[in-house]
Amino acid sequence: MVTRVEKKAAKKAKRANESRGRKWTRRSFIGAGAVAGLAAGGALVVGIAIRPGDRTDKLAKFVTDGDEQLVTTWVKIAPDNTVTAIIPHGEMGQGIHTALSAMLAEEMEADWEAMEIMEAPAEKDFANFELGREFMMGGANIPGPLFDTVNGLMLKAAQSMDLQITGGSTSVRFTGVGAMLTAGAAAKELLLEAAAQQWDVPLSELRAEKSYIYHGEKKAPFAEFAVTAATLKPNLRPKLKARSDYKLLGQSLPRVDIPAKVDGTAKFGIDAQVDGMKYGTVMAAPVHGQSVAKMDAAEAKAMSGVHGVYNMGDYVAVVADGYWQAKQALDMVEVEWTSADTDNVSEETIFAQYAEALDNGEKTVLHKSGNVTKAMKEASSVYEAEYRVPYLAHACMEPMNATAWVRDGKCDLWAGTQNPLGTRMVTADTLGMDSENVTVHTAFMGGGFGRRATPDYTNQAVQVAKKAGVPVKLIWSREETTQQDHYRPSVLGRFKAGLDENGMPIAWESSFVHKMDPPEASAVFYDIPNVKAQYAESPTHVRLGPWRSVDHTQHGYFTESFIDELAVNAKMDGYEFRRKLLKDKPRHLKVLDTAAKMAGWGKALPAGQAQGISICESFMTIVAEVVTVDMSQGEPRVLHVACAADAGFAVNPDGFKAQMESGIIYGLTAALFGEITISDGAVEQSNFHDYTMVRMDNAPEIDVEIITSDARIGGAGEPGTPPISPAVTNAVFKATGKRIRELPLSRHDFGAAS
Amino acid sequence: MVQLTVNGKPQTLDIDPDTPVLWAVREQLGLNGTKFGCGASLCGACTVHIDGEPVRSCVTPLSDAEGKEVTTIEGIAAPDGALHAVQEAWIKHQVPQCGYCQSGQIMSAVALLKDNADPSDADIDTAMAGNVCRCGMYTRIKAAIKTAAKEV
Structure with a gap:
């Protein structure tokens, strides 16, 4: 006989396996199934961060599988020679996954056609250092001798500010220029140096092209040198190409996220699927800052498929078997809101x-x-x-939504967000958890325009899911999305x-x-x-x-x-x-x-x-x-x-x-x-x-x-x-x-x- | 109990027949390509075909689809997986940005071209005015429809 505890443990193990198997790659965004050819188990990782300090051990566990090598913070190489760009920005249609990975490929001489793209996980160590530096230095040129010091300081600052924000039109101009081009060039230099050692030939006789290293007629894939490369010390300021030498950049490359957006397979936040998930919807105080004074939910609670109706302080939530049932029930809840001087405010x-x-x-x-x-x-x-x-409201086509599962002192959150790290911190704060116990799973955003930088909607999902005791996909109505904007x-x-x-x-x-x-x-x-x-x-x-x-x-x-x-x-x-x-x-x-x-x-x-x-x-x-x-x-x-x-x-x-x-x-x-x-x-x-x-x-x-x-x-x-x-x-x-x-x-x- | 065909497959759904088709295909059948945008037939993100006609599934009760053929974005490619000419044109013109409205845009465009093999600008304006694209890709959508019209 299988006990309840055993069942629970088995389920947990299954979930753990699933989450290990869940790859943050372009393929997983597109939903074409599992990534092939990557052995599970202990990853051999001797990566090197091009940012100050060797933080690769910390980073590698989040992004590598099997025998992949994390060569620099923003790139990894698999044994099958697939080069993966790790992109610290969310995709909301601006084509950033394409542009930034092309910037990396350009300097690295990686094969663009075979490149994979992965959104950086919401982990502190992937805080966007370049973004922080540019924000604080205002794009100023940093004097040479100060370069490393400033870098160190800025990494700390970026981490403490939880900067992983997609906004301010910063992705290409800061992350791209500051991080991707440099990371690509540094990775290429490491691979060339590794090849020079392994082949025992002068560095000057080697060249890189389409993810291969060449010495005369002889060639071998990047992957063959990845292990050695990962042990070398990278050049923080590698030589970058002149714009006139670009092969990929300046070309209109087809966007990698588009095919999935024409056949219905693209996964947005609202498409999250979690076993046992219920659906929730909310109504917040129409006058911002007010809260529930009185709530009569008797009728709503009696409706078929309704799991719960909750007074959440400044909003009311219904959780049901489906969104439509939740919405029907919410419409039946009678709420009186507190009043204040703000009730008299007008245009x-x-x-x-x-x-x-x-x-x-x-x-x-x-x-x-x-x-x-x-x-x-x-x-x-x-x-x-x-x-x-x-x-003005943002009016993103995808109404605000997030899916949360709070259990056993942990929280998983699925959401389209312009601010994954900030969301993680806010979630941890709300739940009184250590942020280590919060996992944010990002997805495509059905429009952001600044709206999805504020994690109020994710926070509601977390609160409601905790209250309901089951995973909840919380979806705002269009009305709520319009009236509860920032x-x-x-x-x-x-x-x-x-x-x-x-x-x-x-x-x-x-x-x-x-x-x-x-x-x-x-x-x-x-x-x-x-x-x-x-x-x-x-x-x-x-x-x-x-x-x-x-x-x-x-x-x-x-x-x-x-x-x-x-x-x-x-x-x-x-x-x-x-x-x-x-x-x-x-x-x-x-x-x-x-x-x-x-x-x-x-x-x-x-x-x-x-x-x-x-x-x-x-x-x-x-x-x-x-x-x-x-x-x-x-x-x-x-x-x-x-x-x-x-x-x-x-x-x-x-x-x-x-x-x-x-x-x-x-x-x-x-x-x-x-x-x-x-x-x-x-x-x-x-x-x-x-x-x-x-x-x-x-x-x-x-x-x-x-x-x-x-x-x-x-x-x-x-x-x-x-x-x-x-x-x-x-x-x-x-x-x-x-x-x-x-x-x-x-x-x-x-x-x-x- | 509502019986209908979705993308060629017979389905029997044991839910309230007042449930909008949108939520039935998304939550009951796991077809997430059809999107919720406004819930009031104002934005077109939820457009599907019922017996070939474009409808806003967010306000269409399941009972209206009883015994009928529902086609969603997942059902317009050929059985061998070859994309519909409209989908191909969407890629060629790099239409989607955030992509959220595009299932609805494509379903409206497919319906338009089924009835009108050579739509004028005015025809396109009329047929597509119910579909909002907040990323504003209207000029590309128009160009892609014209490209697809040559292929259909």
Whole structure:
């Protein structure tokens, strides 16, 4: 007879085996079954981290199987000569698994066709050191003698900050440039050196190509040298290729994640499957910060298939046999929420509070050059404008969800997250566990855009699963996803320019509420000698979070609207006005000129149509967009977007273009329709009928031109977004004479069709 | 008890016939390619075919599919595994980004091309307007549909 305890032990062993067998490889993402040819059992690991200190023992246990060699922190080689890139970023459609592994393959001379990709596990030792260093050093060049010290410090810092975040358009420009290229080159040097030893030939006579080492006609796979290579000390600063020598980079490689996304096999967070799993859904206090005062769940509990209804403090949860049953039951739960002053907050009170903060609140100066006060006095005229933008939800297509299993002092969590390590820490904290006992299993994200950097949804899954005592897949409804977001802030911005006798700005002053990141978002790259940008804090109870391009969304709109107003005021063409203020900025000029040329700026257009232009720099990438709008039907219809972008170098040109297209549509939705409004303290919008999206029938044609310069590699995921709203409103002004100082455009009435 | 055919296979489901087809295929049949987006027929992520017609499975009760043929994204490739021309075109044009809406987009596109072998831009706009792509890959979707139209 098998006892219950034995059964439990057998089950546990089975689970342990399954989890050992679960590979974080590209193949496991795609779901094509087990990885072949890897023996289970003790891994032979003598890896070397290219980061300071030999942490390979620690890392290897997380990522290697059988006889694989962890050669550097970001790459391993299997006995069958498969090279696997270990990518410390989540895939949410930005193509990062492809771009970063190509960067590694390029320098390593690995065979791209046979390469495997694996997402780095949510372990502290895979904290993204390069990300931490770039954040803290602001991309500054580190003096040579300090290099190792700084590296050591930054690794510590990255670990303590739990940095494994996918956001800030950082993946290629920081992780790629800082870690992947270097790791690839270092790995290649190690393998060549190992081959020189094993073959007893001079290093200079060896070369690497497509995962083989060659000596004249003689060749052998990388794998043959992996064991020796792993015992050698890697060069922290290997020689990197010149861009002109790239074979893979600069080519439009097909994205590795796409095949699984056309046949339904791609595994997103919501597709997690755990034996014995139930389904949960939640309703949180509609006014953020409130909690359950009274709950009557009698009717819901009596419904068929309902496992439990729980008062979780600031939200109510139902767990049932299926999502639909859980949702039906949740709708039957009667909840009274606590009340507070925030119940009276509305759109009007929020903006009145912002105005008060700008009128009388304490301000912090973010950017300052010259003497604005003096220049304003000396100016021949002063021009002022006030702009406002609303809260915005992320509206990821995949509603927030996570699957959790809490048992025996351990927790497994399955989720799409932009922040696996942070999620792990928060989960451990919530459960009062050591983070060693928390395993985060990542998956594709059905959209992130900043939303999936905040682990509130995973935390609910963990709490509910603990309460329910079974594995629970917790899924938010679309309504919950819309109303319990962490929003792009609504912002009030005031702008003032001191002008010379020709209407050219000699002083620029901006005052606005809220400051998130990055600080340079409110800086001005135009040639204006006296600048002051300052902000006042004016918090409300509405939750805020990073939204695609973060502070650049509002500041791109403010700055490029105000510049356009100044051009009109000076009776100059908006393109020529900008050119004048960018005369010493060759990269900006080229981007601006290219977009203007692509769109045929100044050409005759049919009645009701007009073009608008804008240029923004964000995440080290400069993007100009020229939009053609048609106002002949009364409301704005964007026909075409010409986009020119200089990110220094586009690692995957087609992927880069796709990011620009995506950023443009994302920003266009915000410009045309996007607004989350607050009434009686709660979010008013709930689903796609009142949080409107750009769709196929109102999507513009988009052309993207990539400009290659010698600049450092910039970001791609976000820089397409900031320029679109001002380009549209500048075009609308030209077509109608109506200056849009408040987004979205759907708030404005343009009268009947002309 | 509801009897229906899913991707060519007869199925008998012993669940509430009011359950939306979306949850039946995902939770009962383990066909996770069909996605939950809005629960209100507003985004198209859950699009499947019932007797060849595209429907939003998140608001279609299982009882509506009784005795009918349901096709999901897992069922549009040829029996030998060869991808549908629409899927091939999706790869060629590198359409998906996050990919979450793409099962629904592809099911809408397949239905469009079944009825209209040479759709105009306006036809595509009409047929695809119910499918939201938050990554904004509309120009690629349109181009891919035109490519697929040549193959179908």
